[in-house]
Amino acid sequence: MCPSSHERVRKLGPTQPYLGGALRTAFDAWLADTVSRHTGDLAFREIRKGAQALSWLYVERRGEVDLAARTIDGRGKRAALASYYAPLHFLTACHALARIGAARFGEIRRVVDLGCGTGATGAAVARTLDAREVVAIDRSGFALDEARRTYAAFGLLARTQRGRLPAALPRGQDGDLLVLGWAANELAERERDALLGRLSGAIADGARLLILEPLAGAAVPWWHAWRTQLAPYGAEDFECKTPVALPEWIARLDKATGLDHRVLGARALAGPLEAVAAPEG
Template identity: 35%
Template sequence: MTATPCSLPELTSRLRAAGCVFAEEEAQLLATAARSPEHLATLVDQRVTGLPLEQVLGWAWFHGLRIAVEPGVFVPRLRTGLLVRQAAALARPGAVVLDLCCGTGAVGAALAATVDGLEVHAADLEPAAVRCARRNLAAAGGRVYEGDLYEPVPARLRAGVDLLLVNAPYVPTDAVDLMPPEARLHEPRTALDGGADGLTVQRRVIAAAPDWLAPGGHLLIETSEPQAPRLAAACADAGLRPRIIGCPELDATIVLGAAT
């Protein structure tokens, strides 16, 4: 283990040398999180060897909330805030929400903190993600299920979901190895790899969505700008009315599919 710098300037220098772009901010966060000099040494060593800052700290800041994060889970991105904003514009108290491919449950938790009285459900394939989601959705009374897409979701929710929120993997398989090391080495491949064209998992979600949406319900699914037209076409093929929504400020794109 490398000796840990004893001052913030020294800590900042070490982080900057390791390639951390926001070294000053990270130094302050790590110093604040550390319970002792020994703990700080551990945190710094984890960070300089490439572990994402959020996994080192144990939390990520997302849409005004601290979201619990464990090593080996997908870290919520700022761009996904567009999904929350659009869902909040559609949500009504008492609405049934299903956060599919939920990861840490950040989307469902943020929406529940924005709109009162929601019934929130979430599902993910990864056990570590499910553990985090249960922590993050506990305050909202959310229920989290482990399994592949709709498979673990209670059958009683069929035709009863008002808002189906999805951040499924959409990186093409050949592009995963081109992602930053923090993602490709420390996040589960199942949360990144969307198949040959990036849309394999999303197409599965869309194909079954009409069976789960309530009349007048909405599917909101994150994607990339180039992929959005194909995803919108998939929604139309499934009988949903599609609309593409983009936010240049967040570099974010979602496709909204409305049920009749």
């Protein structure tokens, strides 16, 4: 590990545990089950290759291929998606909520997990915010099967629905939190533009919003436009970076692939948020 990499992590402050308490216990059990199901008859090198292939798709082929379809078109990719990238998204979502301030979302009754994938982001958000219900929407049957397992592992009452965005977006209402976890970047430009309009309407109807995407600007060239349109509805822009001690399985895949997730990072649009209470005295 190069000195500059160590310095980058050190400047962000002390390394934190990836999770704590009951949530860590549930996460560890979910991760162990996911690894067991997806890797039992696959050699580790196949999962490593799957993780590298997914990274290559998102970095090199973004905008050229149907990312949502290509990420699950082989067993190695599916195993890497479910046992590596999904847990990373869960952890990143938890730490992003800590950065934003979970209490600022107010009372959330229902999390609507849009483009839910394996359900990792929606589950992290629902558990952190004590939401009573999750509605999960994705175009992929594989993703929805995984999502049902994920929500169950975290004790969440969830209903899954197969559909494409933006058409499948339900009407937002007071008490809803619409969550897009690393999903908007997978849409075609026309679909993404239409979704933005629908999200604006949902916030106007009383829903709240949380969007998480990669920090790399090249992955989200549309971010400024979204931030500009959603700001009048109360959405705030955040950059979240947290150094963590990774779970053993994720650290092992990091080392094997040459990737580095010791700093969990995401950009977020969140809101409308409640005001931060002023310190007493």
